[in-house]
Amino acid sequence: MSTATARYSGQLRTEATHTASGNCIVTDAPVDNHGRGEAFSPTDLVSAALGSCMMTIMGIVAERSQINLAGTTFNVTKHMVADPRRIGQIDVHFQLPAALSPKERTILENAARTCPVALSLNPEIRQEVQFNYSL
Known part of the structure; x- marks a missing residue:
């Protein structure tokens, strides 16, 4: 299928x-x-998929480890380059609970960086990932 x-x-x-x-x-x-820009572009979806995949894998690890991620958010910014036109960099910024311990933070950050989308993207696409613990 x-x-x-x-x-x-x-x-x-x-x-x-x-x-x-x-x-x-x-x-x-x-x-x-040349488009209308009224919806996600295909490259926007790639960028959103990276953040969503990272968040999903962190969620799986958090549930398994009984870590509370309630309220966690992320935003992504895509940077295009020319010749050929392609994604050059994706910035992913997470806002996570401040109460997470240093050990929990390390576990979650490692999970995010090894999500399937992150590992599938061409290595020429720079992935800038920030974790802010302020919720």
């Missing part, structure tokens, strides 16, 4: 459907690349 199906709906927009759940994602080309 396929993971997803997609169709091109014109004007640089695609609609992808997750096969197992039926959930849909719309993408648009970004404004700086």
Whole structure:
């Protein structure tokens, strides 16, 4: 079974459907690349996938270790480069609970940095990851 199906709906927009759940994602080309920028671009999704994967793996480790990650958030920033046009860097900034012990912090940070998306991205894409403990 396929993971997803997609169709091109014109004007640089695609609609992808997750096969197992039926959930849909719309993408648009970004404004700086002839698009409308009204939805995630494909490279935005790659960046969001990195942060989401890191958070998911931290969540798995946290549940297994009974670490409370309630309220944890992240934001991502994508940096494009030219010639060829591609993602050059992805910044991921996490806000985590201040009450986490140094040992818990180390466990979670190692989990994030070894998520499947992080390990799958081309090594030429720089991954700048920051963990801020201020919640």
